[in-house]
Amino acid sequence: MHLHKYEKIWIIFGTGALLAFLIILGIGAFYQGSQPPSCMVTIDPQNVQAHEAFKEENLGLNQVGDNEYVVNVLASAFNYNLGKDENGSPVKTIRIPAGANVTFQATTSDVIHGFQLAGTNVNMMLEPGYISEYETTLDKPGTYTLICNEYCGTGHHLMMATVEVFEE
Amino acid sequence: MMNNTAVSQQTDQGFLAKKAGLPVKDARLTMAHMYVAFVSLLIGGLMGLLQVLVRTGKFTLPFGIDYYQVLTVHGVILALVLTTFFIIGFQYALMSKTVGMTNGERKWAWISFYIMLIGTAITAVLILLGKASVLYTFYAPLQAHPLFYIGLTLVVVGSWIAVFVNLHQFFSWKKKHKGEVSPLLAFMVAINMIIWFISTLGVAATVVIQMIPWSLGLVDEINILVSRTLFWYFGHPLVYFWLLPAYMAWYGIIPKIIGGKIFSDSLARMAFIMFLLFSIPVGFHHQLLEPGIDPFWKYIQVVLTFAVAIPSLLTAFSMFATFESAGRAKGYTGLFGFMRGLPWKDVRFFAPFVGMAAFVPAGAGGLINASHQLNQVVHNTIWVTGHFHLTLATTVILTFFGISYWLIPVLTGRKLDAHINRLGIIQTIVWAVGMFIMSGAMHIAGLLGAPRRSSYSEYGGSEQAMEWIGYQYAQAIGGSILFIGILLMVYIFVYMTFFAPKGQEEFPMAETAEDALPTPMVFENWKLWIGLAVTLILFAYTIPFIDIIQNSPPGSPPFKWPIGYN
Numbered sequence: 001m002h003l004h005k006y007e008k009i010w011i012i013f014g015t016g017a018l019l020a021f022l023i024i025l026g027i028g029a030f031y032q033g034s035q036p037p038s039c040m041v042t043i044d045p046q047n048v049q050a051h052e053a054f055k056e057e058n059l060g061l062n063q064v065g066d067n068e069y070v071v072n073v074l075a076s077a078f079n080y081n082l083g084k085d086e087n088g089s090p091v092k093t094i095r096i097p098a099g100a101n102v103t104f105q106a107t108t109s110d111v112i113h114g115f116q117l118a119g120t121n122v123n124m125m126l127e128p129g130y131i132s133e134y135e136t137t138l139d140k141p142g143t144y145t146l147i148c149n150e151y152c153g154t155g156h157h158l159m160m161a162t163v164e165v166f167e168e
Numbered sequence: 169m170m171n172n173t174a175v176s177q178q179t180d181q182g183f184l185a186k187k188a189g190l191p192v193k194d195a196r197l198t199m200a201h202m203y204v205a206f207v208s209l210l211i212g213g214l215m216g217l218l219q220v221l222v223r224t225g226k227f228t229l230p231f232g233i234d235y236y237q238v239l240t241v242h243g244v245i246l247a248l249v250l251t252t253f254f255i256i257g258f259q260y261a262l263m264s265k266t267v268g269m270t271n272g273e274r275k276w277a278w279i280s281f282y283i284m285l286i287g288t289a290i291t292a293v294l295i296l297l298g299k300a301s302v303l304y305t306f307y308a309p310l311q312a313h314p315l316f317y318i319g320l321t322l323v324v325v326g327s328w329i330a331v332f333v334n335l336h337q338f339f340s341w342k343k344k345h346k347g348e349v350s351p352l353l354a355f356m357v358a359i360n361m362i363i364w365f366i367s368t369l370g371v372a373a374t375v376v377i378q379m380i381p382w383s384l385g386l387v388d389e390i391n392i393l394v395s396r397t398l399f400w401y402f403g404h405p406l407v408y409f410w411l412l413p414a415y416m417a418w419y420g421i422i423p424k425i426i427g428g429k430i431f432s433d434s435l436a437r438m439a440f441i442m443f444l445l446f447s448i449p450v451g452f453h454h455q456l457l458e459p460g461i462d463p464f465w466k467y468i469q470v471v472l473t474f475a476v477a478i479p480s481l482l483t484a485f486s487m488f489a490t491f492e493s494a495g496r497a498k499g500y501t502g503l504f505g506f507m508r509g510l511p512w513k514d515v516r517f518f519a520p521f522v523g524m525a526a527f528v529p530a531g532a533g534g535l536i537n538a539s540h541q542l543n544q545v546v547h548n549t550i551w552v553t554g555h556f557h558l559t560l561a562t563t564v565i566l567t568f569f570g571i572s573y574w575l576i577p578v579l580t581g582r583k584l585d586a587h588i589n590r591l592g593i594i595q596t597i598v599w600a601v602g603m604f605i606m607s608g609a610m611h612i613a614g615l616l617g618a619p620r621r622s623s624y625s626e627y628g629g630s631e632q633a634m635e636w637i638g639y640q641y642a643q644a645i646g647g648s649i650l651f652i653g654i655l656l657m658v659y660i661f662v663y664m665t666f667f668a669p670k671g672q673e674e675f676p677m678a679e680t681a682e683d684a685l686p687t688p689m690v691f692e693n694w695k696l697w698i699g700l701a702v703t704l705i706l707f708a709y710t711i712p713f714i715d716i717i718q719n720s721p722p723g724s725p726p727f728k729w730p731i732g733y734n
Contacts, residue, residue: 014481035463036456042721118617129721130459145630149548149619157625
């Protein structure tokens with residue numbers, strides 16, 4: 001098939017740009033290890049407490065190392081369960097030191113939920129039967145809102161929690 | 169027995185429609201689809217207006233109507249009903265014009281229409297009763313009433329009959345014209361319907377095999393990730409099913425309207441074949457943030473998603489090449505001076521042109537969305553809503569409006585008069601301004617983290633939420649302007665249907681440029697292209713899909729809306 005000269009230039013330029021984008025994404029994913037959250041661990045959605053991370057006492061912020069934290073979250077309509085404080089009331093805010101290595105581990109006990117820490121790259125789908133996991137470092141101190149960004153029913157827009165990143 | 173006036177009116181209309189190249193019986197068939205499309209536009213648009221108003225926080229829905237019920241109506245009626253009816257109706261007109269329609273085919277086309285209409289009505293009743301506030305993506309394990317799924321199934325089954333009618337028309341023509349190149353627009357319709365058929369198999373599988381038995385209580389649990397994967401196997405080709413009819417008009421109609429020729433018939437066909445190959449094996453780019461799918465296969469489908477941008481780049485080139493040759497043929501010179509040779513005051517050109525312009529930022533946004541890790545920044549934020557209000561609700565819809573300005577008069581035996589032409593240009597400008605404000609505000613708010621599909625919320629007075637609400641005011645302003653645009657368009661439709669002066673409107677069909685080289689016959693090798701498309705689908709899906717099934721967790725019981733009350 002005959003192609004006009006300008007058309008060839010355009011196709012080479014366009015396809016070349018797309019290839020360049022793909023190479024950058026590929027290097028990010030496979031060389032630097034920056035993959036989208038794709039945890040492969042499954043659990044029983046009707047018995048999430050059977051998994052260590054989602055036992056009532058392990059929910060919320062857990063310090064696991066020198067500057068390392070794991071946050072276990074159990075989502076259900078329309079609430080993020082972050083465990084209980086000393087007085088036995090539900091935790092609504094967790095505080096993490098800036099620059100710490102944080103792994104968010106979450107699942108749902110009912111429908112699909114979103115898990116987005118607005119203003120950061122923490123964003124993943126929570127699906128019944130699966131654990132979603134994302135490891136990150138929150139460098140910028142501030143108050144971030146954890147919101148559900150996948151429709152989950154009539155109270156969907158009320159489902160939230162707060163993450164404070166503080167300077168040590 | 170008909171009375172005399174009816175007979176004379178009928179022959180009168182039949183004569184006019186025939187003069188424009190469309191038998192009256194075929195015109196009536198397409199027109200039936202158009203009525204459904206424009207009624208849907210009005211209802212869906214009103215729902216959109218209610219949503220942007222609720223999201224300002226200053227307005228509450230009356231009678232205890234739920235925001236998400238309104239959102240479900242908006243999505244189902246605009247994204248599923250309006251598009252499907254307009255596209256299938258428009259495609260019948262193109263096929264009737266290029267390859268003709270037999271009585272038998274027409275009978276089946278009407279059966280298809282009524283099945284889709286009944287399906288739509290059943291679905292609509294269930295949504296209005298509040299038994300199906302599951303949005304137009306109906307993700308399990310949120311569960312709607314079984315009739316909601318059954319209604320949707322009927323819409324898909326009806327559309328399959330339309331697929332078979334169009335393919336029967338196309339291949340009958342080919343049998344009678346052995347060794348000839350098929351008419352370009354008929355070729356394009358055939359491609360679009362094959363994409364539709366292959367992709368709807370996925371959504372039909374999850375709805376019929378998984379959701380209907382589960383909603384009827386015949387099985388207790390549902391496999392969530394299998395269901396979502398089947399849904400998104402359909403979900404992305406769906407957007408190409410919307411876009412390709414717009415491309416049909418750009419390639420095959422617009423050159424005629426601007427007094428030019430099709431730049432290259434082969435290039436147009438090549439673009440459509442690339443859509444057939446690359447528009448389906450890409451569903452994972454909607455599931456990038458989901459657990460349970462190997463990131464390697466996500467990346468493979470990201471690569472294929474980028475490949476589907478190439479035919480759109482080809483289309484952009486073809487359009488501007490057509491514009492340039494038409495402008496220069498009229499004596500306009502200069503690097504961009506040829507643009508002055510275009511009929512800016514003809515709404516049949518102006519509306520689709522504005523749609524094309526919107527596709528530049530819309531396409532760029534699409535590449536961002538599909539960019540593997542970058543998706544984390546925008547996934548399920550209102551940026552995505554802003555994105556598809558540029559692609560579907562601007563590029564595609566303005567092109568559909570552009571088609572309507574000549575198609576509706578052709579169907580009703582009337583003329584597009586100067587008053588409607590002028591009003592159409594105003595409508596296009598109103599639409600562009602409203603969408604610029606609304607979609608722009610959605611894009612920015614999305615980058616700041618504002619979620620999509622969410623009613624008004626201050627998120628416990630969080631500072632971030634306060635920032636988003638300012639943009640929600642902008643969305644309400646843009647959305648209100650768009651609603652004015654919808655009222656204008658519905659008025660234009662009613663006027664063109666019932667009140668415009670009688671006459672013969674032209675059915676604009678472009679011809680290929682004389683210096684274009686003959687179309688290679690390889691484009692007519694359907695076994696090859698369908699075979700390649702299926703191979704690519706099997707490559708992209710077989711291994712990850714087996715993985716998903718083998719590593720499935722226990723299934724999910726249903727959760728009826730509003731969740732927690734059952």
